[in-house]
Amino acid sequence: MATLPLSSSGAPGASLEDELRQAVGAEQVLTRPEDLFVYEADGLTHHTARPRAVVLPRDKTDVVQIVKRCRAHGVPFVPRGAGTGLSGGAIALDDGVIIECARLDRILRIAPEDRFAVVQPGVINADLSKAVAHHGLFYAPDPSSQQACTLGGNVAENSGGPHTLKYGTTTNHVLALEMVLPDGQLVQLGSPTGSAGGYDLVGAVVGSEGTLGIVTELTVRLSPRPERTETMLGIFPDVVSACRAVGAIIRSGLVPAALEIVDRRTIEAVEASVYAAGLPTDAGAVLIIELDGPAVAVGRQVERCQDHCREAGASEVPVARDEAERQRFWRARKGAFGAMGRLAPDLYVHDAVVPRQKLPEILEKICEIGDRYRLRLSNVFHAGDGNLHPNISFDRRDPDEMERVLAAGEEILRTCVEAGGVITGEHGVGTEKKEYMGLLFSEADLDAMRKLRAAFDPDRMCNPGKMFPATRFCAEANPKARGYDQVPFG
Amino acid sequence: MSASDSSPGPDLATLLPGTLDCVHCGLCLSSCPTYLETGRETSSPRGRVYLMRGLAEGKIPLAGVLAEEAHLCLGCRACETACPSGVPYGALLEQTRAAVERAGLRPTWARRLERLALRGIVPRPRRLAALMTLLAFAQRLRLDRLARPFLPKRLRDAHALLPLVPPASQRRRLPAFTKAEGERRGKVVFFEGCIMPELFGGVNRATLRVLVQQGFDVLVPEAQGCCGALQAHSGDLETAHELARANLGALDPGDVQAIIVNSAGCGAALREMDHWLGDEASRVASRVRDVCEFLDEAGLRGALLPVPGRVAYDDPCHLVHAQGVSAAPRHLLQAIPELELVDHDDPSSCCGAAGTYNLTQPEMSQAVLARKLDSLEPVDPDMIATGNPGCLMQLRAGAEGRGMRAEILHPIELIARALPPSPPS
Ligand SMILES: Cc1cc2nc3c(=O)[nH]c(=O)nc-3n(C[C@H](O)[C@H](O)[C@H](O)COP(=O)(O)OP(=O)(O)OC[C@H]3O[C@@H](n4cnc5c(N)ncnc54)[C@H](O)[C@@H]3O)c2cc1C
Numbered sequence: 001m002a003t004l005p006l007s008s009s010g011a012p013g014a015s016l017e018d019e020l021r022q023a024v025g026a027e028q029v030l031t032r033p034e035d036l037f038v039y040e041a042d043g044l045t046h047h048t049a050r051p052r053a054v055v056l057p058r059d060k061t062d063v064v065q066i067v068k069r070c071r072a073h074g075v076p077f078v079p080r081g082a083g084t085g086l087s088g089g090a091i092a093l094d095d096g097v098i099i100e101c102a103r104l105d106r107i108l109r110i111a112p113e114d115r116f117a118v119v120q121p122g123v124i125n126a127d128l129s130k131a132v133a134h135h136g137l138f139y140a141p142d143p144s145s146q147q148a149c150t151l152g153g154n155v156a157e158n159s160g161g162p163h164t165l166k167y168g169t170t171t172n173h174v175l176a177l178e179m180v181l182p183d184g185q186l187v188q189l190g191s192p193t194g195s196a197g198g199y200d201l202v203g204a205v206v207g208s209e210g211t212l213g214i215v216t217e218l219t220v221r222l223s224p225r226p227e228r229t230e231t232m233l234g235i236f237p238d239v240v241s242a243c244r245a246v247g248a249i250i251r252s253g254l255v256p257a258a259l260e261i262v263d264r265r266t267i268e269a270v271e272a273s274v275y276a277a278g279l280p281t282d283a284g285a286v287l288i289i290e291l292d293g294p295a296v297a298v299g300r301q302v303e304r305c306q307d308h309c310r311e312a313g314a315s316e317v318p319v320a321r322d323e324a325e326r327q328r329f330w331r332a333r334k335g336a337f338g339a340m341g342r343l344a345p346d347l348y349v350h351d352a353v354v355p356r357q358k359l360p361e362i363l364e365k366i367c368e369i370g371d372r373y374r375l376r377l378s379n380v381f382h383a384g385d386g387n388l389h390p391n392i393s394f395d396r397r398d399p400d401e402m403e404r405v406l407a408a409g410e411e412i413l414r415t416c417v418e419a420g421g422v423i424t425g426e427h428g429v430g431t432e433k434k435e436y437m438g439l440l441f442s443e444a445d446l447d448a449m450r451k452l453r454a455a456f457d458p459d460r461m462c463n464p465g466k467m468f469p470a471t472r473f474c475a476e477a478n479p480k481a482r483g484y485d486q487v488p489f490g
Numbered sequence: 491m492s493a494s495d496s497s498p499g500p501d502l503a504t505l506l507p508g509t510l511d512c513v514h515c516g517l518c519l520s521s522c523p524t525y526l527e528t529g530r531e532t533s534s535p536r537g538r539v540y541l542m543r544g545l546a547e548g549k550i551p552l553a554g555v556l557a558e559e560a561h562l563c564l565g566c567r568a569c570e571t572a573c574p575s576g577v578p579y580g581a582l583l584e585q586t587r588a589a590v591e592r593a594g595l596r597p598t599w600a601r602r603l604e605r606l607a608l609r610g611i612v613p614r615p616r617r618l619a620a621l622m623t624l625l626a627f628a629q630r631l632r633l634d635r636l637a638r639p640f641l642p643k644r645l646r647d648a649h650a651l652l653p654l655v656p657p658a659s660q661r662r663r664l665p666a667f668t669k670a671e672g673e674r675r676g677k678v679v680f681f682e683g684c685i686m687p688e689l690f691g692g693v694n695r696a697t698l699r700v701l702v703q704q705g706f707d708v709l710v711p712e713a714q715g716c717c718g719a720l721q722a723h724s725g726d727l728e729t730a731h732e733l734a735r736a737n738l739g740a741l742d743p744g745d746v747q748a749i750i751v752n753s754a755g756c757g758a759a760l761r762e763m764d765h766w767l768g769d770e771a772s773r774v775a776s777r778v779r780d781v782c783e784f785l786d787e788a789g790l791r792g793a794l795l796p797v798p799g800r801v802a803y804d805d806p807c808h809l810v811h812a813q814g815v816s817a818a819p820r821h822l823l824q825a826i827p828e829l830e831l832v833d834h835d836d837p838s839s840c841c842g843a844a845g846t847y848n849l850t851q852p853e854m855s856q857a858v859l860a861r862k863l864d865s866l867e868p869v870d871p872d873m874i875a876t877g878n879p880g881c882l883m884q885l886r887a888g889a890e891g892r893g894m895r896a897e898i899l900h901p902i903e904l905i906a907r908a909l910p911p912s913p914p915s
Pocket residue numbers: 042043078079080081082083084085086089090101121142143144145148149150151152153154155156157158159160161162209210211213214215216337338426427463514515516517
C-alpha cells in the first residue's frame with residue numbers, strides 16, 4: 001500500500017488514520033487496500049474512486065470527532081449509506097474519507113399519534129415501514145431499492161419511488177433533521193410539527209447529495225395506511241399504448257398511488273429471476289396501476305382505470321387477487337433493475353423526467369438512440385411522473401461499448417431536456433451528471449446554488465467534486481432548454 | 491507463503507463469469523447477517539463478490555481481506571434469494587474457500603480441527619460412532635463437565651453446543667428396507683446423513699415413521715455416506731467430491747420416486763451434486779427432495795391428531811435459500827389440528843450455526859444467533875421447528891442460554907406426533 005501523506009495541520013507525527021482510530025476505535029477504521037477497493041463505487045459502477053480510509057461511526061459524537069479530525073488534516077469526507085446511489089454520490093473523490101453511516105441504524109422514537117418517527121440515518125427504508133405497520137402507518141417514499149437503501153441516503157438524494165405520484169418524494173416527508181455541519185458543529189433543522197419558521201433549511205438539505213453536512217438524525221412523517229389498496233396490471237402490446245393509457249388516466253382526474261411501466265425486455269429479465277411474479281412475457285409492456293383510499297371509492301376507480309386501459313389497447317387488465325399477489329407484482333417491479341444484470345455485467349440506470357404528454361414520442365426516440373448505438377436498452381419507469389429510467393446493459397471492460405453507452409446517455413439526456421424535461425428525477429447528479437448541469441441551469445442559477453453550498457461548507461470539505469460542473473462555461477445554459485416557455489410542468 | 495500462492499491460479503479465472511453477474515445494485519445487502527452486524531461493505535455479499543472479481547482480474551490478492559471474508563461469510567446464501575441478477579454466490583464462495591485452503595491461508599488450528607473432524611471422523615461412520623459412544627459415556631459420568639475448564643476456549647464453545655448424545659440404542663442406523671403401511675403410494679430412498687443418526691436418531695426415526703405411514707416403501711442403502719457439504723464449505727473440495735462420487739452409486743437404485751433428505755445442509759449439497767460432478771450426477775441430484783417438500787407435494791393422507799401449541803417455524807438457510815423450500819413445511823404444520831403457527835421476524839435469516847461456523851467464528855456466530863433469538867423471544871412459542879441438525883443444536887443452546895422454554899424440534903417430529911399410532915404389525 002502506498003504510504004499515506006502525513007498532514008501538516010494535525011498533531012505532529014500522528015497520521016489522520018491514527019487519530020481516527022484513537023477517536024472511534026481501531027475496529028471502526030478501515031484502511032487496508034482491499035477494504036478501500038470495495039468502496040470505490042456505489043450503484044454506478046463505471047465511476048470509481050478509492051477513499052483513503054473508511055470510518056464507521058457508532059453515534060453522532062463519533063461523527064463530530066471524525067469530521068473535526070478530517071478538517072484538521074485538510075482531508076475531505078463523504079457520508080455514505082448503503083451505496084445504492086446511482087449517480088456516484090457516495091464515492092470519495094480527492095483522496096477523501098468515507099463516513100459509513102450504515103451502523104447508525106436505530107429507530108429512536110415512534111410517535112403514532114403525532115405520526116412521526118425519529119430515526120438514525122442508517123435505518124433501511126423498508127425497515128421503518130415494517131416497524132410502524134402495527135400502528136396502521138407507513139413511510140411513504142418507497143424507492144425500488146427500499147429493501148437496502150438508507151433513509152440518510154434517501155434524504156441526500158431526495159429519493160422518490162413508485163408511490164411518488166400520489167405521496168410525493170422524500171422532501172414531502174422529512175420534518176426535521178439533526179446534522180453535523182462540515183465544521184463539526186451539531187445543529188437541529190426544522191421541527192417535528194412541520195414548519196418552524198425561518199429559512200426552510202430542511203428543504204435545502206433534502207436533495208443536497210451529502211454536500212452540506214452529515215445527517216445524524218431524521219424526523220420523518222408517517223402516513224396512515226389506506227383502507228383499501230388495489231393493484232392491477234394493464235397488459236399492452238407495446239410501450240406507446242401503455243403511455244397513452246397513463247395519459248388518459250391522469251386526464252380523467254384520477255390520482256392513482258402508482259403508475260409504472262415495465263417493457264418487454266425487463267419483463268423477460270424479471271421473470272427469469274428470483275423476483276418472477278408471473279408477468280406475461282409475451283406482452284409488449286405492462287402498466288402497473290395501484291389505487292388506494294377509502295374502500296368504496298377505490299372499487300369504482302378500479303373499473304375506470306380498467307376501461308381506460310382497454311380503450312388504449314390493453315388486452316387484459318387483471319387485478320391482483322390477494323395481498324400475496326400484490327406483493328409479488330411489486331417485488332417484480334422493484335427487482336427489475338437488478339434483474340437486468342442477467343443481460344450483461346453492468347447496468348447503467350438513466351434517470352430523466354419529461355412532460356407526461358411527451359412520453360410516447362420520447363420513448364420512441366430513446367429506443368432509436370439505443371438501437372443506433374447498438375446497445376441493449378430497456379425501459380422501466382415511473383410513468384405517472386414522466387420519470388424515465390432507460391436502462392442500458394453493457395460491459396465496462398469493453399472500451400468501445402463504454403464509449404457508445406456514454407454517448408447514447410448524453411443524447412438521451414439532451415433529448416429529454418429539449419422536450420422540456422430535466423436531467424434527473426430522483427437519482428441525483430453526483431459525479432455522473434455534473435457536467436450536464438449546464439444543459440439545464442445558467443451560470444447565475446448555478447452560482448446561487450454555489451452560494452448556498454458555501455454557507456454550509458465554504459471550504460468544500462464535504463463530498464467535494466459532486467453536483468457542480470468542473471468547467472464554469474456552459475454555452476447551452478438556457479432556461480428555454482427547460483422549456484419554461486412552452487410546457488407547463490406536472 | 492510465497493507470492494505465487496496468492497496470485498489467482500488458472501482455476502480462479504473460473505470465478506470471473508459468476509462475479510460478472512453482479513451489477514452492484516446492493517439489493518442483497520440487508521439480507522446479509524454479517525453486513526447487518528458490521529455495516530462493512532467488505533462483509534457484504536456485494537463487497538465479497540467485488541473482491542472475488544478483483545481477485546480474478548488480478549487487482550487484489552487472495553491473502554488478507556478476501557481470505558478473511560471468505561470465512562467470515564456464513565455461507566447462508568440469503569444473498570442468493572435476494573439477488574435479482576442471479577449471482578451464483580454459493581458456488582463462488584465454495585471456489586474462493588477452496589483457493590484459500592490450497593494457498594494455506596487459514597489459521598493452522600482451524601485447518602487442523604476441521605481436517606481431523608471433517609476428513610477423519612465425520613465421513614467415517616465407525617469412528618464417528620466410536621467417538622459418540624465415548625462422548626455419551628463421558629456425558630453420563632459428567633466427565634465432560636469436569637474437563638471443561640481445562641479445554642481450550644474453542645473446544646469449550648463447541649462443548650456448549652453439543653446436545654446430550656443419545657444412548658446407543660437410539661443411535662442405530664435404520665433398517666435397509668421398511669415396507670409401506672396401508673395402500674402403497676410409492677418407493678423412496680432415505681438419506682440418513684452422518685451426524686443425524688448419531689445425534690438426531692429420533693428425527694430419522696420420525697422421518698421413517700411418517701414416510702411409511704403415508705404409504706411409501708423406504709430404502710436406506712447401506713453404502714450411503716456423508717454428503718460432503720461440510721467439507722466443501724471448509725474449502726476441502728477434494729474430499730467433498732470423493733464423498734459425493736461414493737454416494738452417486740449408493741443413492742441410485744433405479745426405480746425410486748425420490749431421494750428423501752431431512753437435513754437441509756445435506757439436501758442442498760446432494761441437490762447440487764451435479765455442480766461438482768457434472769451431468770453424470772444430475773439423475774441423482776434432480777431426485778433429491780426435502781422430506782417436508784416431498785410430503786407436501788404428495789399430500790398427507792388420513793386424519794392427523796391434534797398437537798396443541800404455538801409453533802414458530804424458522805427456515806434453515808440451506809432449505810430456503812439453497813433449495814427454495816419455504817412454504818412446504820409451513821403447510822404441513824398448518825395441517826395439524828390445534829397447532830398454531832406463529833410469526834416471528836426474519837424467519838429466513840441465519841441462526842449462525844452454518845456448519846462448523848459456530849466453532850470457527852464464535853463471535854460472529856453468537857452475534858447472529860442473538861439477532862435470531864431477539865426475534866423469537868417476544869413471540870414466546872411453545873415450540874420452534876427447524877429442519878437442519880446444525881440449526882437444531884444452535885437454537886437449543888441459544889434458547890437454553892436465554893432461559894426460553896420452547897422445545898426445539900424438526901418439523902417432521904411434529905408431524906410424526908400427529909400421526910395415529912401404528913397398527914400392530
Ligand atoms: C435497484 C435500485 C433501485 C433504485 N430505485 C430507486 C427509486 O425508485 N427511486 C429513487 O429515488 N432512487 C432509486 N435508487 C437509487 C438509490 O437507491 C437512492 O438514491 C437511495 O436514496 C440511496 O440511498 P443509499 O443509502 O444507498 O445512499 P448512498 O448511495 O450510500 O449515498 C447516496 C448519497 O447520499 C449521501 N448520504 C448518505 N448518507 C448520508 C447522511 N447520513 N447524511 C448526508 N448525506 C448522506 C451520500 O453522500 C451520497 O451523496 C435505486 C437504486 C438501485 C440500485
